[in-house]
Amino acid sequence: MITYPIPMVPGPVRVPPAVMAAYQIAYGSADLEEEFFRLYADTEARLQTLLGTGHPVVLQTGEGMLALWSALKSCLVPGDRVLAVATGVFGYGIGEMARALGCEVRTLGLPYDQTLDDLTALEAALRAFKPKMITAVHCETPSGTLNPIADLGRLKEQLQIPLLYLDAVASAGGTPVEADAWGIDLCLCASQKCLSAPADMAFLSVSPRAWDVIAAVDYAGYDALKPFRTALKDRYFPYTPNWQGVAGLHAAAGLLLEEGLVRSFARHERVAAYCRQELVRLGLELFPAPSAVPSPTVTAVKLPAGKSWPAFDAALRRHGLVVAGSYGPLAGKVFRLGHMGSQADLTLVEKAVAVIAAVL
Numbered sequence: 001m002i003t004y005p006i007p008m009v010p011g012p013v014r015v016p017p018a019v020m021a022a023y024q025i026a027y028g029s030a031d032l033e034e035e036f037f038r039l040y041a042d043t044e045a046r047l048q049t050l051l052g053t054g055h056p057v058v059l060q061t062g063e064g065m066l067a068l069w070s071a072l073k074s075c076l077v078p079g080d081r082v083l084a085v086a087t088g089v090f091g092y093g094i095g096e097m098a099r100a101l102g103c104e105v106r107t108l109g110l111p112y113d114q115t116l117d118d119l120t121a122l123e124a125a126l127r128a129f130k131p132k133m134i135t136a137v138h139c140e141t142p143s144g145t146l147n148p149i150a151d152l153g154r155l156k157e158q159l160q161i162p163l164l165y166l167d168a169v170a171s172a173g174g175t176p177v178e179a180d181a182w183g184i185d186l187c188l189c190a191s192q193k194c195l196s197a198p199a200d201m202a203f204l205s206v207s208p209r210a211w212d213v214i215a216a217v218d219y220a221g222y223d224a225l226k227p228f229r230t231a232l233k234d235r236y237f238p239y240t241p242n243w244q245g246v247a248g249l250h251a252a253a254g255l256l257l258e259e260g261l262v263r264s265f266a267r268h269e270r271v272a273a274y275c276r277q278e279l280v281r282l283g284l285e286l287f288p289a290p291s292a293v294p295s296p297t298v299t300a301v302k303l304p305a306g307k308s309w310p311a312f313d314a315a316l317r318r319h320g321l322v323v324a325g326s327y328g329p330l331a332g333k334v335f336r337l338g339h340m341g342s343q344a345d346l347t348l349v350e351k352a353v354a355v356i357a358a359v360l
Contacts, residue, residue, distance in 0.1 A: 004317065004320050004321065004322040005320045006319075006320050006321040006322070006348065006351050006352050006355060007322055007343065007348075008321060008322065008323050008324075008337045008338055008339070008343060008348070008349075008352045009322055009323060009324045009336075009338050010141045010170065010193070010297070010298040010324055010336050010337070010338025010340060011141070011170065011190075011192045011193040011199070011338055011340065012192035012193075012198065012199045013192065013193065013196050013338060013340055013341045013342055013343045014196070014342050014343060015196055015197060015198060015342070016196055016252075016255065016342050018251050018255060019196060019197050019198075019248050019251045019252045019255070020248075021251070022244065022247040022248045022250065022251040023198070023244045023247070023248055025244075025247065027243040027244065027247070028243075029240075030237075030240060030241040030242070030243040030246075031235075031236070031237050031240055031241060036241065036243055036246070037232060037235060039243075039246055039247060039250060040059060040232060040241070040246055041232060042250060043059065043246055043249050043250040043253065044056070044057045044059065044232075046250065046253035046254060046257060047059075047189075047203055047205075047249070047253055048205070049253075049257060049261070050172055050173055050177070050253055050256065050257075050261070051168070051172060051177050051179045051187050051189070051205050052176070052177055052178035052179050052180060052181060053179040053180045053184075053187065053205040054180060055179070055180065055205050055206055055207050055208070056205070056206055056211075056228075056229070057203055057204065057205050057206075058203060058204055058205075058206060058225060058228040059201060059202075059203045059241075059245075059246055059249065060201065060202045060203065060204075060223070060228075061200065061201065061202075061239070061241065061242040061245060062200070062201070062202050062223075063190060063192070063199050063200070063202065064169045064188070064189070064190025064191075064192070064193075064199075064202050065202075066202040066223055067169075067188040067189065067190065067202035067203065067204045068094065068097065068167060068169075068188055069097065069223055070202075070204075070223035070224065070225055071165055071186040071188060071204060071210075071225065072094075072097055072098055072101060072165070073101065073219050073221065073223060073224070074214045074217060074219045074223075074224055074225040074226060075132075075133065075163060075165075075186070075210060075213045075214060075217060076098060076101055076103050076132070076133065076217070077101075077102075077217055078101065078102025078103065079102065079103070079104060080103045080104070080131075080132045080133070081103065081104045081105075081106070081129060081130065081131040081132050081133075082095070082098040082103045082104070082105045082106075082131055082132065082133045082134075082135060083105075083106050083107075083108060083125060083126060083129055083131040083133070083134050083135070084098065084105055084106070084107045084108070084134075084135045084136075085108050085116060085122065085134060085135065085136040085137075085147075085152070086107050086108065086109045086110065086137075087109075087110045087111075087112065087114055087115055087116060087137070087140055087143070087145060087147055088112045088137065088140030088142055088143040088145065089112070089140065089142040089143070089326075089327045089328045089329075089330070090137045090140060090141070090142070090167055091109075091135075091136065091137045091140065092107065092109065094135045094137070094165075094167065095107045095135065098133075098135065106125060106129050106131070108121060108122055108125050111289075112140075112142075112143050112287075112329065112330060113143060113145070113287055113288050113289040113292060114145075114288075114289055114291070114292050115145045115146065115147050115148065115288075115292040115293045116136070116147045116148060116152065117148070117291070119151055119152065119155055122152070122155065123155055123159070126155065126156075126159050126161060127159065130161075131161060132161075132162050132163060133161075133162065133163040133164070133165055134152070134156055134161055134163070134164050134165065135165045135166075135167075136149065136152060136164070136165070136166055136167070137166070137167040138166055138167060138168045138170075138171040138177065139168070139169075139170040139171040139175070139295045139297055139298065140295070141169075141170045141295070141297075141298050141336070141338075142300070142326045142327045142328065142330055142334070142336070143287060143288065143300055143326075143330070143334075144286070144287055144288055144294060144295050144298050144299050144300025144301075144336060145288050145292050145293060145294065145295055145300075146171065146175065146293045146294065146295040146296065147293070148293060149166060149182050149184070150178070150181070150182050152164070152182075153181075153182035153183030153184060154183065156183050157183045162185075162209060162213065163185045163186065163209065163210060163213060164182075164183055164184050164185050164186070165184075165185065165186045165188070166179075166182075166184045166186070166187050166188065167188050168187050168188060168189050169188060169189055169190045169193055170193045170194070170295070170297055170298065170340065171193075171194070171295070171297060172187075172189045172193075172194060172195075173193070173194030173195050173253075173256050173261075173264060173340075173341065174193070174194035174264065174265070174268040174296055174297040174340050174341065174344065175265055175268060175269075175295075175296050175297065176261075176265060179205045180207075184205070184207070185206070185207040185209055185210040186204055186205070186206060186207070186210050187204055187205040188202070188204045189202070189203050189204060190202050190203070191203075191245070191248065191249055191252065193297070193340050193341060194256075194264075194268075194297060194340045194341040194344075195249065195252040195253060195256065195341060196252055196255070196341035196342040196343075197245075197248040197249055197251075197252040198245070198248060200242060200244075200245045200248075201242065201245040201246070201248070201249050203249070204225075206225065206229075211229055214226050214229070215229075222238075222239065224238065264344075265296070267344050268296040268297060268339070268340065268344045269296045270346070271296075271339045271344045271345065271346055271349055272294065272295070272296040272297070272299060272339055272344075274346060274349060274350075275299045275337060275339055275349050275352075275353070276294060276299055278349075278353040279299065279301055279353065279356070282353070282356060282357055282360060283304075283360070284301050284302065284304060284356075284360075285301070285302045286299070286300070286301055286302070287300035287301060287302055287330070287334050288300065296339075297338070297339065297340035297344070298336055298337065298338050298339065298340060299336065299337045299339065300326065300330075300334050300335075300336045301334065301335055301336070301337070302333065302334060303332070303333055303334065303335060304360060308332070309325050309331075309332045309333075309335065312335070312359070313325065313335070315359045316355060316356065316359055319355040319358060319359065320355065321351070321352050321355040321356070323335050323336060323337050323338075323352070324336045324337075324338065337349070337352060
């Protein structure tokens with residue numbers, strides 16, 4: 001098995017020993033044990049703090065895409081109107097997911113190196129299109145950008161759009177997420193980014209308005225949200241819960257809350273700023289435009305002139321550093337360093353920058 005002493009991929013990130021230890025305990029049958037129900041409830045409370053919400057948080061067994069799909073399938077039917085705010089691979093991709101469900105999708109698209117700022121065009125589109133749901137991405141990991149969401153939430157409330165769906169998979173825990181204050185009805189997250197747990201759990205907060213829509217749609221399937229509304233109260237889950245995964249999330253969220261969210265956010269900002277500064281000093285060009293908001297959890301960099309991604313990647317790996325390429329139109333043009341969760345570590349980033357300097 002190949003391992004790298006300098007892991008800098010933007011998820012799944014390296015897992016701290018305290019989180020791994022939660023997976024080593026022998027548990028009983030989760031859906032029959034009162035101890036599990038208490039663990040689930042306490043984990044939910046920790047995640048509510050992380051997401052800035054008083055609404056229920058659903059814990060699902062599966063990677064983060066499970067939450068993205070389950071929220072769409074549970075809230076939409078063919079013909080529903082969806083306005084997708086897109087500034088990168090995932091923003092455009094979520095629009096395509098809704099289109100695959102038979103929805104009428106309109107995309108408000110920006111270049112991949114930009115972030116949402118002027119809401120004039122968005123307001124005009126919302127007034128004309130009158131969607132049931134707005135979808136957006138907080139952190140576009142392929143682009144290394146962070147979209148401001150608070151103004152979008154205020155606009156959604158002002159225009160009385162029923163649902164705001166936010167992908168916060170790569171931001172929650174590393175930068176403020178205020179689901180209730182921002183008017184987010186479905187705030188979608190995963191275990192393997194800033195929480196530094198294995199890629200086996202998805203979770204999302206669900207507003208009362210979203211629960212009403214979910215009840216009306218009445219979608220049934222493995223990824224359906226509806227059964228989770230009463231699962232804890234009824235002591236009956238739609239499938240066998242992942243006790244280890246919930247325990248891992250509990251431990252991971254506990255580490256962040258023990259550190260303090262304000263300190264975690266400051267750590268991510270400090271490490272990200274250092275990473276960007278040093279890469280620019282080496283003569284590299286950051287991918288986000290100067291006017292865009294850079295992400296505190298991942299830095300996207302243009303591939304050095306004259307270097308192919310496979311050759312550059314191989315050279316970094318020979319020095320023990322593993323970073324990530326990018327997706328879609330950015331494939332082969334951009335590489336990314338993930339300084340999120342346990343990898344938002346100044347010493348680790350210093351080592352990564354030293355390797356990149358040596359390879360260059």
